[in-house]
Amino acid sequence: MTGIVMEAHGPGRGPVTPHGLVQCLHRPLGGLLEFATDADEMIRAAVLLDDGGLTEEAYDLAAEYAMPLSALSGTETWLPTWTTMHSEQIRSEVFAGMIGTRNQDDYVRSRTFLIEHPAGSREEIGELVSGSRIRVLGKGYVDVPDGQLHRRKDGSAWWWACPDCRWPMAVTGTKVRCRYRPHAAVFRIATDADRRPPxxxxxxxxxxxxxxxxxxxxxxxxxxxxxxxxxxxxxxSELRICRELRDLGADVWLWPERDAYDLRVVAGGREFRVDLKEYRSPHRLVADLRAKPPRARVLLPRTHQHQVDVIKSSLPGLDIVTETRFRSEVRRALKGRA
Ligand SMILES: [Zn+2]
Incomplete structure (x- = not known):
């Protein structure tokens, strides 16, 4: 890796030893990217290492910039598999490997189950799956990783579910928060007495x-x-928006035509098709939309509505709507004023 960075910088510039490179990764990445004039501002500001481990930003960026790298020899040995795959590849793998059904209703039920039960006791999850029409194969569930556990001297280990997504939050020293930064609640371990849960x-x-x-x-x-x-x-977000639109009185279908897009909404005789986009980096979203135009209108959930102007200015022809605006369109359609 140091060699690659040295080559990009040219002689006499940038870090020249692995130790020097590691030092640089504790500072905003912009310092290492002087040669890349078009680098995204979010990337320039990112710090990848802190407190002896990867920062939450590093996880976030790795997820958004995930790409098929396996063609490059050697990379697969030091990168976790999820960094080398597109989100779509992961979705289709889950479709084939974890859910494994061609029936639309079973697919929706099973995918909803994964979203609602991203963590829990193995027994509890097994019981919910058996005796239902949910099809989820066990291999997608793993032990809670070490970075998401609080280990005590007495040998016990504990985890906490994120209030937004219910997946185990990352534990860094005594700080506890979700790896996905828009899930913004931050906690500290306050009491940690023996024989009682922290x-x-x-x-x-x-x-x-x-x-x-x-x-x-x-x-x-x-x-x-x-x-x-x-x-x-x-x-x-998909389930939340689906629920809220149904509460308004609209008919909503999730992931129709085996995930051709995210939501089909019928309200007052009008049909809407939307694809939710929840990217940390609007530049990355624009690049992905350019590479693969969406099959439905792009919807920015309320946590990402502020990105609308940046995206519109880069892609003036794109059909894009914020959650707030979309809600009022659906409401108007329901009142028959569309
Ligand atoms: Zn979360």
């Missing part, structure tokens, strides 16, 4: 959310990182 205290100023209870790591499982990032994270 307890969290909320430390950020965000909107109220229930403080999750600690769960024991023994017997617990969670979906692997790729399935969480590309199915559960967007799925939490």
């Amino acid at each position: 307890a969290l205290r909320r430390i950020d100023e965000g909107p109220r959310a229930d403080v999750p209870d600690a769960r024991e790591a023994g017997g617990s499982v969670c979906l692997d990182h790729g399935v969480w990032r590309f199915i559960v994270v967007p799925g939490a």
Whole structure:
């Protein structure tokens, strides 16, 4: 890796040893990218290493910039598999390998199950799956990874579910928060007495959310990182918007035609088709939309509505709508004023 960075910088510039490179990764990445004049601002500001590990930003960026790298020899040995796959590849793998059905209703039911149960006790998840028409194969669930556990001296280990997506939050020292930054609640381990589960205290100023209870790591499982990032994270918004539109009185179908797009909405005789896009980097979203034009109107969920102007100015011909605006369109259609 140092060799690649040295070659990009040219003689006499940039880090010249692996140690020097590691030092650079503790500072904003822009310092290493002087030669790349078109680099995304979000990437320039990102710090990849902190407190002896990868930062949350690093996880985020790796997920968005995931691409098929396996053709490049050697990369697959040091990168986790989810960094080398497109989100679509992961979705189709889950479709084939975890859900394994060609029936649309079973597909929707099974995918909804994954989104609603990204973690829990192995027994509990097994019981919910058996005796239902949900088809989920076990291999997508893994032990809760070490970086998402709080280990005590007495040997016990604990995890907490994110209030937004219910996947185990990352534990860094005593700080606990979701790896997906828009799920913004931040906690600290407040009490950690022996023989009692450790307890969290909320430390950020965000909107109220229930403080999750600690769960024991023994017997617990969670979906692997790729399935969480590309199915559960967007799925939490997809299910929420679906629920809210149904509450308004619209008919909503999730992932129609085996995931051709995200939501088909029928309200007051009008049909809407939308594809949710929830990217941290609007530049990355624009690049992906250029490479593969969407099959439905692009919808920015409320956490990402602020990106609309940047995206419109890069892609003036794109049909794009914010969640707030879309809701009022559906409401108008329901009142028959569309
Ligand atoms: Zn989360």
